[in-house]
Amino acid sequence: MTTEERPLSRRRSLFLVIAAFLMGLVVMAGLLLLLFNIQDRKAEEAEYPLRVVDIPEDELDPAVWGLNFPRQYATFMQTQDDTISTPYGGSVPYSKLEKYPAMVRLWAGYAFGEDHNEERGHFYAQVDQAASRRVQIVSQPGACINCHAAEAPQLIAEMGWEEFNSTPYLDIQDQLHYGSSCADCHDPNTMALRITRPALLNALEVRGIDVEELTQQDMRTYVCAQCHVEYYFLGENKVLTFPWSQGLTVDDIEAHYDEYGFVDWTHAETNAPMLKMQHPEYELWSTGLHAQSGVSCADCHMPYIRSGAVKVSDHHLRSPLDNVNQSCQTCHSFSEQVLTERILTIQNRTAELLRQSEVAILDAMDAIVEAQEAGAGDAQLEEARRLHRRASMRWDFISSENSTGFHSPQESARVLANAIDYARQAELAARAVIAAEPSAAQVDVD
Numbered sequence: 001m002t003t004e005e006r007p008l009s010r011r012r013s014l015f016l017v018i019a020a021f022l023m024g025l026v027v028m029a030g031l032l033l034l035l036f037n038i039q040d041r042k043a044e045e046a047e048y049p050l051r052v053v054d055i056p057e058d059e060l061d062p063a064v065w066g067l068n069f070p071r072q073y074a075t076f077m078q079t080q081d082d083t084i085s086t087p088y089g090g091s092v093p094y095s096k097l098e099k100y101p102a103m104v105r106l107w108a109g110y111a112f113g114e115d116h117n118e119e120r121g122h123f124y125a126q127v128d129q130a131a132s133r134r135v136q137i138v139s140q141p142g143a144c145i146n147c148h149a150a151e152a153p154q155l156i157a158e159m160g161w162e163e164f165n166s167t168p169y170l171d172i173q174d175q176l177h178y179g180s181s182c183a184d185c186h187d188p189n190t191m192a193l194r195i196t197r198p199a200l201l202n203a204l205e206v207r208g209i210d211v212e213e214l215t216q217q218d219m220r221t222y223v224c225a226q227c228h229v230e231y232y233f234l235g236e237n238k239v240l241t242f243p244w245s246q247g248l249t250v251d252d253i254e255a256h257y258d259e260y261g262f263v264d265w266t267h268a269e270t271n272a273p274m275l276k277m278q279h280p281e282y283e284l285w286s287t288g289l290h291a292q293s294g295v296s297c298a299d300c301h302m303p304y305i306r307s308g309a310v311k312v313s314d315h316h317l318r319s320p321l322d323n324v325n326q327s328c329q330t331c332h333s334f335s336e337q338v339l340t341e342r343i344l345t346i347q348n349r350t351a352e353l354l355r356q357s358e359v360a361i362l363d364a365m366d367a368i369v370e371a372q373e374a375g376a377g378d379a380q381l382e383e384a385r386r387l388h389r390r391a392s393m394r395w396d397f398i399s400s401e402n403s404t405g406f407h408s409p410q411e412s413a414r415v416l417a418n419a420i421d422y423a424r425q426a427e428l429a430a431r432a433v434i435a436a437e438p439s440a441a442q443v444d445v446d
Contacts, residue, residue: 055188060150065182069191071307076182076315079121086321088347088404091120093128102358103399105365106392109268110276111137122317125149125179140169141238146197147227150181153196161198166237185223193219197226203242220296221282228281228297230397232262248283250397250415254390270368271378272385277396284401288408300327343406350398350405353416357395360423364388367430376433384433387426394419 052067059065066073084091096116097103107113115133129148134140143165146152155172156164187194195201195211200222204211214222230253234241243256254275263273285291290300302313303326320327321343324336332339368384394415398405405412 057188058154059188060154060178060181060183062178062182065186065188069182071310071312072182072315075305075312077123078316079123079180079318081316082120082124084318084322086319087344088351089118089319089402090322091318092118093120094118100358102355102362105269106358106361106395107276110265110274112276122180126176127179130173130176135169135173141165141233142167142169142172143233143238143240144169145172145176146199146240148179149176150178150184151176153183156198162237162239165233165239184226193223195219195222195226199231199240199242200226200229203244206245217294217296220298220302221285224297224301225282228279228402230278230280230283232257232264234260248286249411250280250283250394253280253283253397254393267365267388270365270385270388271372271381272368272388272392274389275393275396277393277400280397280401281403281407284397284403284411285407287411290407295331299330303327303330346406346409347404350409350412350416353413353420354395354399354404357391357416357419357423360420360427361388361391361395364391364423364426364430367427367434371430371433374434376430380433380436381430384426384429387422387429391419391422391426394422 053064055065055068062073062076066076079091082091082093094117096118097113103116104113107116111134114137117128117132120128125147126149129135129144135144142155145155145164152164155175159167182188184196185193193216201211204222229242231240231242233239243253245259246252246255257275262275264276265274266272267274281297285297298313300320301317302315303323304311305314305326314323314326316323321340324339328339329336334342364384365388368381368388371381371384398412398415398419401407401412
């Protein structure tokens, strides 16, 4: 190495040493920042929830709860969004009677045949009930408030269970100010999930289920089952009751009602003793693969999300179609497009079966009406009307359930296949009366 090359070599070595030193500083700084970030996140997690106020036991205003639980409150307030539209649901209100005009005749003589709309989010539960024409068409009992107003548990405590249920809705309406609230599902001190509605507690007792032994995952379904179920008003006091004594399938529910001889209304065209299904999401879900796999309602409709260092449930309760990434891809390793197409395939096929069921039931109704006009009496049409009742309740079970078959596709298809079968049997039974000898079509003589 020449004399001139030595200083150059030294400078190069010094540069490499300085560069390595600076790089080390950068790495150390990065590690320190990462360490500080981890410590901050741990501190954030340790301090959660931050108790800003004491929440009284009787506090119903979600905004007060939101002072301690701002993340949950922020997402819950998104249930005010009434612009979400899916092919068979969403939060945009519209008249289902206009979209599916067969419903007007299928529910002839019942208030649902005059007013039936797509519901909005949980925020609007009480607002939309108060606006429904059904509360004016018929005198609805206070039992209807159970699922529409956060005030229900307090009113039950003040009035007693039976008096609360039997008091007309319009007599209590002025005391209602909130739809769904944090208090419906959570203990204000611990935020533990809890059941606040007696009807579910009574139904679980009938089924031999010990509430004290329910797991957190169980509760992520049962708090929803307080309302998203089939129900009826039992006896003169209109006591809100779930028809679960025989089981949860539509056949079990029918057996329960038949044992009681229960009738919701008499059909205005066919004079059949009818059953009106409500919104049996829990019952249909319980027959599906998700339920058998331990997937709760909240896993799909309130999936866990990360907010800083804290994992919370997304309280923007809505269709998973609006949130496929969080709702579905947590478990299913398919693209959003593939999962969306799968959901819509199930719903499209269920909707097709619903429309076919409606056609079959209307044909049965036409045949019964024709037989009545020909002079057939109650005894002759008893079987046709019984089959009309069976077909209608099965169509209604799937029609009024809010997943359009997704919660249990095979069970939905089975139920609607039976609805079509019973409707066609009803039509044949009525036509057999019409075709009988003239003497067989005379009005019954007592």
